[in-house]
Amino acid sequence: MRKFLPLLLILTACTVPPDPPPVPPSPEIQVLPQPAPTEARRPVDATHLTAAAVFGDLESVDLCQFLKPRDIADFGAAVPDDPAAFDVCAMTFIRDVDRVLVRVRVGPFQRDGRPALRSQALAGGVRKDVVGEDDEQCLAELVFPDGPVLQVAAGADRNSFGGSRGVTASKCPLVDTAIDAMARRFPLGLPSARTFGPGSWHRAHACDLLRPDLVARIPGLAGKQPEQSAAGHACVVRGDGVEARFRFAAGYPLLPTGNLAVTIAGRESVTDDLPRPSRDRTSWCQVSTAHIPHEIPDLPGTSEYAAVEVQVAADRRDTACAESRALAEGVWPGLPG
Template sequence: MVRFAVLLPLLLAGCGGAVAGTAVPDASVAAPLTRAVFGDLRSIDPCGMTAPDTFAGIGPARTLARTSMDDCTFAVTVQGQNVEIRIGLLLPESELAEDVTDVRSLPGNVRLVQKPETDEACERYLVLSDGLAVSAVADPQNSSVSLDRAQVCGVAEAGLTGVHRAATAGTITHWDPAPNSFVRLSPCSLVPGAELARRTGIAEKDTTLLPAEHQCRWGPAGSEQANVQLDFFVGKVVNDTTGTIPAPEDVAGRPTIVLLSQSDSVKVCNAYTDNIPYQLGIEDEIERAAVRVLLPGSDERDPCAIARDTAALAWPRLPAAGGN
């Protein structure tokens, strides 16, 4: 909110009149920072969301291979040891844990918030004035390192401060995806909600599309109830020499790898198919679409059957694999 410095009426000696005042904006207070400063959220280059010197006060930083369309991974050297930070995932504030707490405020009515302290990775979020949140997750590259939590969290906070500076300066980087890139699609639009509801029992209204439109979820987050996701992400060409990855199968005309993992409490099946090389890749990464089905361990249904059915609904709406 803009404050105003108002010139109060001055009673002049020997004169009963007042001097008129003029409202003057206080230039020291930044205008609210909203998602508008990011432009088209779908085409943001997550590795271009931070200011160039973001980690200069901590140590050397380098960009690692892309694994996501939504965030960027940096390795930052802290006292000779690497801390990895994944930064850039956009979330609605409603997706954050209820017990996040404020770390500090930044200009533009922006908050830096944290998840409760644990022994796991350090998670911080930059929450803009309109509720759009930017995620940063930092953890040591080697679990045996001697860095303390404050040093690791310092990397996460520096990253988000860099995002804030870039957003304020209007230097967030975008890219122009190829016509047949998955980036040009919205995953929620590829699966008819009513049909998915009929097959899974998940209410059509229980659909969450993340702001950058690379991830869609039907059902609640977490592992206590069934949910289905359709994500666009980045990976490397599979070159399995051990035989641990099953051979691709045909699903709606696209080669699709189907993988099941399970424990006593949860069953998860992923079905994914490849597309074109990822234009922003640095190690020959490619675009991928993946259906992920999660069922509680007590659910007797086959998650891979649901994954194949969901992929069969979505794949025909994708651009031809590797095509134009």
């Protein structure tokens, strides 16, 4: 055995160990895309529900975040409707029992409430006042501790499929159901601001343009004081049997079909061809001018627009449209670019 030892040592010394197996490359660290952070909710004190805390900026609030069609599904299958305002959410449905068209409206915000027929205290210091109820509609107001008053209304259309059948049923249970659903969302601090394009009018204040010298030209309005809505988008001047109104709005302005297309103060405008009758037997006429597109979910082709209206007593019916056009001649030059 000894004579083989040197050879064994030589073989051992010269043996080259095999290469280690290749180390697999380290997997790349993958950064998964993160979902966009949700908009922070506003802190809300459920014991003191101010309009500022519940809704945020009244000039840009989307009230349709607080009332959904499913909330009133027991009354009918509601679909979105033209809000005709920045601070309004509207929806309509055809009532199954009588085929009457019913419209539900949340908004606008007002500075002052009306005398209440009956009142109810809600959570957080909010008060519900029913201020109007008749065969065709129910109007309630939610009065918030910091002052703003939010209207909630439901009304039936006598000219819909069912004619006047069924319109005598009270709409207040529908309004109550809508308010109950909204009140459950008030403490949540919901992100509820709309998105506006460059040059939007949602920050403009209507009473800045409805000047006293303009409304004084309408008989019965000289010396009357303007009233501006809480969000600033609407302004009204009231006299005895006559009103002048101006508003910045989102929705569908008047269309030339069935109306008159005119140019007023250099702006393409549309005016009612004939005065429209009101429920209180007065007549009113509107002039509107479109601004920029404004997207409202499920309502294609909506835009921002401005509108003036003059409402007069029945014996002055024939003057309503001429006075509306004259008012637009004075208001349009002041519209923001």
